[in-house]
Amino acid sequence: MSKTLVFTATYNEKDNIENFINKIFEINNNIKLLIIDDNSPDKTYEILENISKKNDNLILIKREKKLGLNTAHIMAYEYALKNAYDKLITLDADFSHDPKEITKIISYLDEYDFVIGSRYVNGGKNVQPLFRYLISYLGNKLIKFLLKSNFNEFTTSYRGFNLKKLNNFNLNQIKGNGYSFFMETVIILERLKFKSLEFPIHFKDRIYGKSKIPKIEIFRTFKNLISLYFKK
Numbered sequence: 001m002s003k004t005l006v007f008t009a010t011y012n013e014k015d016n017i018e019n020f021i022n023k024i025f026e027i028n029n030n031i032k033l034l035i036i037d038d039n040s041p042d043k044t045y046e047i048l049e050n051i052s053k054k055n056d057n058l059i060l061i062k063r064e065k066k067l068g069l070n071t072a073h074i075m076a077y078e079y080a081l082k083n084a085y086d087k088l089i090t091l092d093a094d095f096s097h098d099p100k101e102i103t104k105i106i107s108y109l110d111e112y113d114f115v116i117g118s119r120y121v122n123g124g125k126n127v128q129p130l131f132r133y134l135i136s137y138l139g140n141k142l143i144k145f146l147l148k149s150n151f152n153e154f155t156t157s158y159r160g161f162n163l164k165k166l167n168n169f170n171l172n173q174i175k176g177n178g179y180s181f182f183m184e185t186v187i188i189l190e191r192l193k194f195k196s197l198e199f200p201i202h203f204k205d206r207i208y209g210k211s212k213i214p215k216i217e218i219f220r221t222f223k224n225l226i227s228l229y230f231k232k
Helices: 017-027 044-052 069-082 099-108 130-147 178-191 216-230
Strands: 004-010 032-037 058-062 087-090 114-118 125-127 159-162 196-200 202-204
Touching: 004 017, 004 044, 004 069, 017 032, 017 044, 017 099, 032 044, 032 069, 044 058, 069 087, 069 178, 087 099, 099 114, 099 159, 099 196, 125 130, 130 178, 130 216, 178 216
Parallel strands: 004 032, 004 087, 032 058, 114 196, 125 202
Antiparallel strands: 087 159, 114 159
């Protein structure tokens, strides 16, 4: 039986985190859940500590300050490799990603090296306010066009990694944050010809809390896109 680690990063998720954890373990109570919290001022970590006292499958890491999504994902990836996990699954804690898809991802990773949940393949859906939907849809279309990629989705964090196949892949080489980090990861894995799968998901906007990715990240992603274009 494969050893699976599920990971999410938190910052001010007190209204979501307990329900999120319950959903994860309802789906599979044998997996381990790693949560990296960036010292949330809303007491998210205190909630996590209380839950962890009753659940040995919950692993917590608290960082001193907000250090960015990219470094949290890199830390989780390196933690999974160091502790000999076979599979790593990443997703958001705000229920924009349906945790029920975890079962599918675990199965897909028996065959594929990398899988990504996509809003923009047949069967996928993106439920967001119109402006955010258009930014996301057109941004992903532009990435696909400029980088001549076979993928349709680049910026969601709902992903699975087969660590047996990717154990020599260094995620730390990717320097972008937010959307830029997620985009570059997909492109580099594709260029290295790892066996990948894009599967449909239904993405919905968070109900509680606020998005943690600043609007300026859109411009940073565009800058990184141009850089990747010239590295083809």
